[in-house]
Amino acid sequence: MKTPNPKKARPRVNAQTRFSTCAKPLMDEALRCAARLDEYADELHKLRVALRRLRTLLWAWRPLLDREAVEIERAYLKRAGMAAGSARDWDIALPLLREHADEAALVDERMQAARVEARERARATLAASDLKPALRDMLHTMNRALNTAHERVPVKRFARDRVQTAQRALKKRERRAKRAMRDDYAAWHDVRKAAKKLRYLLEFFAADLPRREVKRLKSLKKLQNRFGALNDAVSVTHLVDAHREVFANAASGDATLAALARTGKRRMRRAGKLIGA
Template identity: 40%
Template sequence: MSNDQHELREACAETSFPAIASPLVNQAIEQARTVASDPSAEGLHQLRITMRRLRSLWWAYRPLLDAGENTSQRELFRSLADTAGRTRDYDILIELLKLQREDWKALPPEILEARQKALDVGREVFSNPATKTQLLGVLSQTSDELVARQDRQPLQAFSDERVAISESQLRRRMRRASKAKRSNFAAFHDVRKAGKKARYLLELFGPVLSRGHRKTLNELKEVQKRFGALNDVVASENLLRDNAPLLAATGEPERTLKWFKQERERRLRAVAALIRKQWK
């Protein structure tokens, strides 16, 4: 174990928070600055991941913080993540439409215009100085609240407990999904969300966690891969269903929705098979 890792394990959860959170917040601010000057779908996608990691970290510290403030702060991260990810959502839709319609020579202009609008909105939000101010304000407020606490607990014990709770939530949701009908997408989507949170916490607290959590991280990679593929289809199908002009622009709405339904069911079977394997 390196000296840095040893010192981290000996540290307190409350006073260690700024050292854990600051690099993430700074990364988000830098990614937002890059997106503002040169917007790209990949840049926005990476920014969405950072926002989700921040939301998971704030969830981990929730027991030590004011419940109302913590909820509003995590909602800020969720909202910014959604804004950042909208362009990526359109890119996934475009990829799936190309898969469905191999005979297309050019994408409908309506879809390209919708994607550009999402890109412009993301650029506008993240070029606003208020976004940086909000992120730094949340970091400062939370850090001050934690450092001011009179009671202290070891970072390793705290991290192990919070990661264990996230893993337990994941197992419960997988168990529920294993008994659900394949038409119950919400049950499968809950597994995906729980898996993301557990993975982000395993990565964030990795240097101080006990060895027992490493197996979970490896298992989560396959879980996220299959659940992500399913979510891509469901999210794209919903994007079309919620936007009639966009669906009409495909030229053959009924054929398009039929293909998405078939693809959704195929990917659901793959997800169900994975869950059965995990819970056999």
């Protein structure tokens, strides 16, 4: 029996090879969800999350890639995610509307019809976007660019630098949100997006970062949940305002919008406590 040579060099993990390790499962998840949209209602949400993670992944590796090419791919992923998100908004809206409106005020058939119509539009948009070949071409192009690079970048150093960049961005947005007026929702929404980006990076690089960094995931998830609840209230408010036909009459719509506004304010206060606002 041949004795293993302890001095034999192991394959070195670098930032270039780590990209494919992260990207391939996300691409597979997105395509799996896209293929099952007709079977399971929750697949739209899962697809949206997978596409969002892929966008963050491309942002993370942007320093090692052609910036313009990366932004083109990220824009494509954003458009596909928005198609899924437009239908997802109705999934969020239905339980929240039933919580805030009298049953008599709602016309359930109209709500369900609007939801079905949104899902059909999402399916059509995603089908027209050629998601499968687009994602495979993206992965092939990015891997080729990374694997032909002359310089190999240590993954631990790369992970630290990108996480620090995302942490600074989150802190900047938290300061901006604290200074913003309560009705300046865009500043608060930016906090949620920055927290989400940092969370995804910590998950991508969990094996390459100090344990104390990965432990931040718990607080980030809490922040993301509270700001996500705020975002749900704001999104549903805009959706209802654009689709007042789901109510039995104008007075019912006005009353529900007022109730949603109060919910939004409560959720904003809860979210604000996490950033000292």
